[in-house]
Amino acid sequence: MNAILELESVHKSFGGLQVTQNVSFAVMPGEISAIIGPNGAGKTTLFNQITGHLLPNSGRILFQGHDVVGDSPQKIVAQGIGRAFQIASLFPDETVLDNVKVACLSRLDQTRRFWRPVQRFRRATERAHAILEDLGLEKQADRLAFELAHGDQKLLDIGIALVLEPQLLLLDEPTAGMSPEERQRTRELIKKLWKAYDLTLVFIEHDMDMVFGIAQKVRVLQQGALLAEGTPDEIRNNKEVVTAYLGEA
Amino acid sequence: MKSGPKFSAAVLWTLMILGFALVPVLMRSSYQLNLASHVLVWGLFAVAFNMLWGVTGMLSFGQALYYGLGAYFVGLMVEYLGSAWYLPAIGIGMLAVAATSFLLGLLVIRVGGVYFTMLTLAFGQLAWQITFKWYDFTGGDDGIQGIAAPGFLQNPIAYYYFLLVLVMLSIWILKRMAYSPFGLMLRCVRQNPERVRFLGRRVRRNQLRVYMVSSLFAALAGSLMAGIDNSIHTDMFFWTTSGEVILMSVLGGLNQFFGPFVGAAAIIIIEDIVGAWTEYWSLIIGSIIMSMVILFPKGLVGELHQLKLRMMPPKARRSE
Numbered sequence: 001m002n003a004i005l006e007l008e009s010v011h012k013s014f015g016g017l018q019v020t021q022n023v024s025f026a027v028m029p030g031e032i033s034a035i036i037g038p039n040g041a042g043k044t045t046l047f048n049q050i051t052g053h054l055l056p057n058s059g060r061i062l063f064q065g066h067d068v069v070g071d072s073p074q075k076i077v078a079q080g081i082g083r084a085f086q087i088a089s090l091f092p093d094e095t096v097l098d099n100v101k102v103a104c105l106s107r108l109d110q111t112r113r114f115w116r117p118v119q120r121f122r123r124a125t126e127r128a129h130a131i132l133e134d135l136g137l138e139k140q141a142d143r144l145a146f147e148l149a150h151g152d153q154k155l156l157d158i159g160i161a162l163v164l165e166p167q168l169l170l171l172d173e174p175t176a177g178m179s180p181e182e183r184q185r186t187r188e189l190i191k192k193l194w195k196a197y198d199l200t201l202v203f204i205e206h207d208m209d210m211v212f213g214i215a216q217k218v219r220v221l222q223q224g225a226l227l228a229e230g231t232p233d234e235i236r237n238n239k240e241v242v243t244a245y246l247g248e249a
Numbered sequence: 250m251k252s253g254p255k256f257s258a259a260v261l262w263t264l265m266i267l268g269f270a271l272v273p274v275l276m277r278s279s280y281q282l283n284l285a286s287h288v289l290v291w292g293l294f295a296v297a298f299n300m301l302w303g304v305t306g307m308l309s310f311g312q313a314l315y316y317g318l319g320a321y322f323v324g325l326m327v328e329y330l331g332s333a334w335y336l337p338a339i340g341i342g343m344l345a346v347a348a349t350s351f352l353l354g355l356l357v358i359r360v361g362g363v364y365f366t367m368l369t370l371a372f373g374q375l376a377w378q379i380t381f382k383w384y385d386f387t388g389g390d391d392g393i394q395g396i397a398a399p400g401f402l403q404n405p406i407a408y409y410y411f412l413l414v415l416v417m418l419s420i421w422i423l424k425r426m427a428y429s430p431f432g433l434m435l436r437c438v439r440q441n442p443e444r445v446r447f448l449g450r451r452v453r454r455n456q457l458r459v460y461m462v463s464s465l466f467a468a469l470a471g472s473l474m475a476g477i478d479n480s481i482h483t484d485m486f487f488w489t490t491s492g493e494v495i496l497m498s499v500l501g502g503l504n505q506f507f508g509p510f511v512g513a514a515a516i517i518i519i520e521d522i523v524g525a526w527t528e529y530w531s532l533i534i535g536s537i538i539m540s541m542v543i544l545f546p547k548g549l550v551g552e553l554h555q556l557k558l559r560m561m562p563p564k565a566r567r568s569e
Contacts, residue, residue: 074449083447091440093504094433102437105430106448114431121430164448 002065004029004200005050005168010059012042012049012224019045020056021225027168032194032201034211037221038245043204044086046221047170051083052076063168082166086173086204088153090160092146096137099145099156100128103163127163134196135159136189151175151182155189162197171203175210183207187214208246212236220245261507269413273406282409284521286477288514289416290470295497295509296420297466302495303503304427305459306439307358310491311369314376315346315464317486319471321380324393324481332397339472343465350464354457370488377486392482396475412473419466420510426462427506435459496534500541502548511550 003026012020019042027033035043048054050061052073060067068076077083091099104124105111119125132138135155140148145156154174161169174190175183187207191214194201205211211218211232218235220227228234228241235241272285294316301307322342326334357368380387387393402408426432434455437445442452475481484490493516494509501512519537523530545552
């Protein structure tokens with residue numbers, strides 16, 4: 001089986017600071033995997049390079065076999081890489097439903113329609129309700145996005161990304177800032193979505209219950225370099241990782 | 250921005266149209282007709298402007314450019330070609346503005362935020378300067394007088410109804426747009442352009458579209474103004490004209506579709522009342538706007554809406 005995402009010696013530096021050092025790995029289709037590492041290890045920077053927000057200095061990033069380095073974020077989204085952000089990126093003054101619906105309308109290429117009211121676009125509306133159902137946000141559909149609890153905002157962000165039917169979904173700290181109960185719920189939800197939407201999922205996370213609970217593969221970054229890669233058990237027993245990052249855990 | 254229940258929307262439309270339609274019947278002097286006409290024209294101008302600012306978040310300080318262009322197309326064509334050209338001039342003016350706003354839009358939209366505001370101001374002032382200096386063609390500071398509408402439209406009451414129909418039609422079209430997917434897209438562009446790009450949509454293209462739409466209706470408002478006082482003036486291009494619609498939007502409420510229309514009516518009526526007993530009316534208007542912004546930042550319509558929400562049981566609020 002061919003990898004869906006393949007990084008080949010990706011390198012990025014800001015001045016003298018090496019933020020990504022010669023990183024290579026391959027993500028298999030359907031895999032759910034985690035990227036861990038201390039703050040400043042270059043995890044988000046790596047995501048930014050995959051989604052076209054940052055240009056690597058060298059190396060290749062292959063998505064489904066072709067190099068996406070140099071493509072704009074829009075173009076990369078269109079090719080099937082979705083992303084949810086560390087800080088939920090929403091349309092705060094719109095309803096929860098409209099946040100998802102605008103994504104549905106975009107997907108159906110109906111955002112240029114200027115006469116019929118938004119409510120009368122049936123396909124987009126049904127799709128948006130279905131996604132909210134999957135996220136467990138259906139009851140909040142008519143609330144404004146900024147009124148949602150922090151955790152729900154992050155779920156909504158994932159929901160918007162799901163509308164675009166990505167094959168590969170990148171989640172940047174999906175449970176950051178959540179209460180223990182919210183974490184638990186989000187963990188289960190993400191696992192459910194991964195199955196229901198047939199996703200390949202890569203997430204950055206500090207919550208070790210989530211990492212070792214649902215990831216099939218874990219990659220450890222340290223100072224921009226890939227320190228280790230393996231199954232959760234291998235990573236847990238890797239001496240280098242334990243000293244560098246897991247430490248007391 | 251959310252649309253209220255259908256029923257109350259229909260009632261509001263009916264009341265508004267009926268109210269304006271009854272002005273010629275109930276008025277005690279032709280002056281009141283003139284006042285109502287000004288409210289309609291400025292109301293349209295302000296609502297069109299707010300599609301740019303309140304909806305899409307683009308604060309243009311130069312919509313007077315298009316307002317003036319609309320007026321001068323009518324004024325100049327009637328002056329040089331005769332009053333039969335009055336109605337065609339409205340259409341030709343709008344076509345010209347469509348082209349102008351497209352070309353200028355390509356330029357001014359490339360720069361964001363305050364630079365957009367300054368650039369639009371510069372182009373507006375440029376047009377004012379040209380109109381002002383080119384005395385032989387535009388009449389310069391004298392403006393253009395005696396612009397006669399053709400045929401039965403010379404009757405002020407007939408012209409008023411003509412105005413009322415066009416203004417209400419335009420506002421209805423703008424309202425449809427505001428609540429369509431296109432309008433939702435525009436609001437999203439204001440709130441989070443980065444996310445819009447991530448939906449695979451182009452921010453600038455949507456900004457250009459709404460810039461053209463707003464300018465087109467500003468031009469229509471300007472051209473309709475030419476027939477009310479039968480005269481136009483270079484002031485229509487001046488930056489204070491652009492400033493006036495900004496004030497109207499703030500006073501009425503940026504986040505409400507009808508806010509700027511109500512703001513326009515409020516400013517014109519206050520100007521009229523206060524202007525009757527003191528020449529320092531602009532001081533009073535200034536104080537009113539200042540207190541509004543500090544005490545009621547959501548504007549007249551916005552605060553009323555808020556009050557209505559507060560008095561409703563929480564459950565009903567959901568569908569509001």
